[in-house]
Amino acid sequence: MLLLMARDQTRAKVHAAALLLALDANGAGPLTMEGIAARAGVSKQTVYRSWPSTGAVLFDALLARSADESGRVVVPNSGDLSSDLLALATGMIGELKDPLEEALLRALTADLQSDAVLAAQYRELLLGPQLSAISTRLSEAGVPASGDVAELFVGPIFYRWLLRTRPFDSEWVSAHVERIIRSIGR
Amino acid sequence: MLLLMARDQTRAKVHAAALLLALDANGAGPLTMEGIAARAGVSKQTVYRSWPSTGAVLFDALLARSADESGRVVVPNSGDLSSDLLALATGMIGELKDPLEEALLRALTADLQSDAVLAAQYRELLLGPQLSAISTRLSEAGVPASGDVAELFVGPIFYRWLLRTRPFDSEWVSAHVERIIRSIGR
Amino acid sequence: MLLLMARDQTRAKVHAAALLLALDANGAGPLTMEGIAARAGVSKQTVYRSWPSTGAVLFDALLARSADESGRVVVPNSGDLSSDLLALATGMIGELKDPLEEALLRALTADLQSDAVLAAQYRELLLGPQLSAISTRLSEAGVPASGDVAELFVGPIFYRWLLRTRPFDSEWVSAHVERIIRSIGR
Amino acid sequence: MLLLMARDQTRAKVHAAALLLALDANGAGPLTMEGIAARAGVSKQTVYRSWPSTGAVLFDALLARSADESGRVVVPNSGDLSSDLLALATGMIGELKDPLEEALLRALTADLQSDAVLAAQYRELLLGPQLSAISTRLSEAGVPASGDVAELFVGPIFYRWLLRTRPFDSEWVSAHVERIIRSIGR
DNA sequence: CGATAACCGAGACGGTACGTCCGGTCTTGGA
DNA sequence: TCCAAGACCGGACGTACCGTCTCGGTTATCG
Numbered sequence: 001m002l003l004l005m006a007r008d009q010t011r012a013k014v015h016a017a018a019l020l021l022a023l024d025a026n027g028a029g030p031l032t033m034e035g036i037a038a039r040a041g042v043s044k045q046t047v048y049r050s051w052p053s054t055g056a057v058l059f060d061a062l063l064a065r066s067a068d069e070s071g072r073v074v075v076p077n078s079g080d081l082s083s084d085l086l087a088l089a090t091g092m093i094g095e096l097k098d099p100l101e102e103a104l105l106r107a108l109t110a111d112l113q114s115d116a117v118l119a120a121q122y123r124e125l126l127l128g129p130q131l132s133a134i135s136t137r138l139s140e141a142g143v144p145a146s147g148d149v150a151e152l153f154v155g156p157i158f159y160r161w162l163l164r165t166r167p168f169d170s171e172w173v174s175a176h177v178e179r180i181i182r183s184i185g186r
Numbered sequence: 187m188l189l190l191m192a193r194d195q196t197r198a199k200v201h202a203a204a205l206l207l208a209l210d211a212n213g214a215g216p217l218t219m220e221g222i223a224a225r226a227g228v229s230k231q232t233v234y235r236s237w238p239s240t241g242a243v244l245f246d247a248l249l250a251r252s253a254d255e256s257g258r259v260v261v262p263n264s265g266d267l268s269s270d271l272l273a274l275a276t277g278m279i280g281e282l283k284d285p286l287e288e289a290l291l292r293a294l295t296a297d298l299q300s301d302a303v304l305a306a307q308y309r310e311l312l313l314g315p316q317l318s319a320i321s322t323r324l325s326e327a328g329v330p331a332s333g334d335v336a337e338l339f340v341g342p343i344f345y346r347w348l349l350r351t352r353p354f355d356s357e358w359v360s361a362h363v364e365r366i367i368r369s370i371g372r
Numbered sequence: 373m374l375l376l377m378a379r380d381q382t383r384a385k386v387h388a389a390a391l392l393l394a395l396d397a398n399g400a401g402p403l404t405m406e407g408i409a410a411r412a413g414v415s416k417q418t419v420y421r422s423w424p425s426t427g428a429v430l431f432d433a434l435l436a437r438s439a440d441e442s443g444r445v446v447v448p449n450s451g452d453l454s455s456d457l458l459a460l461a462t463g464m465i466g467e468l469k470d471p472l473e474e475a476l477l478r479a480l481t482a483d484l485q486s487d488a489v490l491a492a493q494y495r496e497l498l499l500g501p502q503l504s505a506i507s508t509r510l511s512e513a514g515v516p517a518s519g520d521v522a523e524l525f526v527g528p529i530f531y532r533w534l535l536r537t538r539p540f541d542s543e544w545v546s547a548h549v550e551r552i553i554r555s556i557g558r
Numbered sequence: 559m560l561l562l563m564a565r566d567q568t569r570a571k572v573h574a575a576a577l578l579l580a581l582d583a584n585g586a587g588p589l590t591m592e593g594i595a596a597r598a599g600v601s602k603q604t605v606y607r608s609w610p611s612t613g614a615v616l617f618d619a620l621l622a623r624s625a626d627e628s629g630r631v632v633v634p635n636s637g638d639l640s641s642d643l644l645a646l647a648t649g650m651i652g653e654l655k656d657p658l659e660e661a662l663l664r665a666l667t668a669d670l671q672s673d674a675v676l677a678a679q680y681r682e683l684l685l686g687p688q689l690s691a692i693s694t695r696l697s698e699a700g701v702p703a704s705g706d707v708a709e710l711f712v713g714p715i716f717y718r719w720l721l722r723t724r725p726f727d728s729e730w731v732s733a734h735v736e737r738i739i740r741s742i743g744r
Numbered sequence: 745c746g747a748t749a750a751c752c753g754a755g756a757c758g759g760t761a762c763g764t765c766c767g768g769t770c771t772t773g774g775a
Numbered sequence: 776t777c778c779a780a781g782a783c784c785g786g787a788c789g790t791a792c793c794g795t796c797t798c799g800g801t802t803a804t805c806g
Contacts, residue, residue, distance in 0.1 A: 030766095032765085033766075034765080034766055041779090043779045044767090044769095044779095044780095046779080106299055110296050110299030113292055113295055113299075119349075123349060123350070127351070145361060148358065148361060148365070149365070151345060151351070152365055155342030155343075155344065155345035155346075156337045156338050156341030156342070157341075159337060159340065159341035160337065160341070162348075163298075163308075163313060164305065165309060175331060176338070179335070179369040179370075183369035184365075196757080216787095218786090218787060218788085220786085220788080227758090228757085229759060231756090232758075234789065234790085235756075404793085405793075415753045415754060416754090416755085416794085417752080418751085418752060420794065478671055479671070481671055482671030482672055485667055491722065495721060499721060517733060520730065520733060520734070520737070523714045523717060524710070524734070526717065527715075527717035527718075528709045528714070529713075530717050531712065531713035534720075535677075536677065537681060537709070544706065547703060551707070551742075551743075552741065554740055554743045555740045557740045590760085590761060590762085592760080592762075593761090599784090600784080601786090602764095603763095603764080603782095603783080603784080604782075604783060606763065
């Protein structure tokens, strides 16, 4: 007979509650521990037992999604760097535009500004691997200073998204990739 | 005869208090309206009369600094685009490293994530002009899609600063400028 | 040519505002200086110049009404003590039931509990004369300890009104007067 | 093993604080929720959780005293109505003169003027029973309209106390009882 | 008639208290 | 043994009034 481990069930409920709240309360509601507990039908203490802050809950929910989901954005490697970067950028932007993902990331980004520990974890567990993957793909194409180029590639996308300067359109994406390619200089 | 410009005096006191608090309470203290009022020796209502949130105070303080200070970072125009961009990047990074400026901008950036109105003002009054100035300088040098290139220039700097991926050093800066120049393609 | 003295005009406006506010905000609204000033279309300072508290405004308004109004309840003296007391009680109760008067008196009574100066003025200028008049009428009828009897007459009316134990009806009033007459004992 | 009855303890602390504050801040201090919480060493929210206003706290404290204290003023029944009323009046006046009781009742009476709910509870739970007890005692002595006579007895005492017209002395008390007896008319 | 002072509206200001929300900790009672 | 339920202290929220103050713009007496 299977006894469901209450803890995992609880964990899932809390994650779901955090995602929902981040989604519909984006901008307005500040996403509180109390709110998450209430939405998850769980006592506050249960939430505090496992996570120290709303940011930690969000981060954990994000990690869980990464693990679950097989459809994570992955750096393609077809041999043609230009088309691979285009596909990658399109994938990243698609993810950033997904309402749930967007709400989650914006809420989390706000928390990162005032939580150094969380920020470090974010860099190590999410950002780092992503940048490394891109950097590795560039290295394989013989690009020098591949880490810096990876940042050149990702930076403007992040900048546009975070500060909402202008919406993403496909012309911009392809022009951006072309500029990256040119910047490599052979 | 002394004419007290009561309002301006108050405004200055609040600005000063916000700057100080953003400075030494960076990370730890969450910069509260109550705290600002107390530090400024001013009643809470006086703060609320003029600003709806801590973010608004910070933003206003930042604007006041921009107006006051003649030493704002300005886009140089020596005729040599490469050296001008290098000077500009160095200036921007210097500003981002200034403890006071840094504390201010980080606190403000956190607030921007959950305050759409403030975010819009920030884009229009601070970011926009900066990007425009860079874009104009690029146009004068005959660079096409100068707005996009300006973002390509600024984006990675902002990315590194916000996510603290790696510190800025002079090698990176000059390599970054070179990549930008190459990306223009002719 | 008659030049209206601005001050009296102001005084009248403030009185009117206080009466209106006491009337419709009875129970709910706590009758504030700020509210009175706003309702009177007068600056706060103008109110404070002439009265130290809301209670003082109410009291002054009440005094002004007493002076103005010729129809004040007065102790009748027809020679028949019994019918005179009945007329007096009926008049007093009628006044207490008048919505404006009632609102005014209840608001004022509440203030009296926490303002000793105001309470003393109230006793001396309003209550005292009323009790004295009744006492005098009783004396003229040869009633001993007329002051105490006056209180015996007034006390239960006030008690019923203030604590709202039961509504006044005419049977009670005449029975009350009969009891007072009997209590005199010759 | 110690089981802390947390709630009751809190309740007691709040009651004690309210009594103390009503006592020494009588007249001057307006008895605030914040003050009660501070004096009780309790958070504001804890006070608001259980009572909606200072009046409610006072009323509850008064009720608790009534329940505790065996020495409540009680209507005596020796068979001699006159001496029983005298004892009763003396007891009531003694209680009204007790500084703690007086402070409590005056503060509460002020609140009653602007809180209809509280006023109703006061009538039903404290005044009503008192008047009923007196009325019952009068009925047993064959007094007609005993409820009205009870009010005739209590009204002037309350009137003197509330408006502080004159201090109570024993001559007045016995004269008052005599007048009540005479008013019954056989 | 034009100066001069008093009065007034408007409302900023330093405060105190309001009543609410949330952060974290701790206790209790039922499963 | 675990956990929901929720009381509890603390602190910030944003608002309402308090009573004081300065500011301009009328009035209305007086030189």
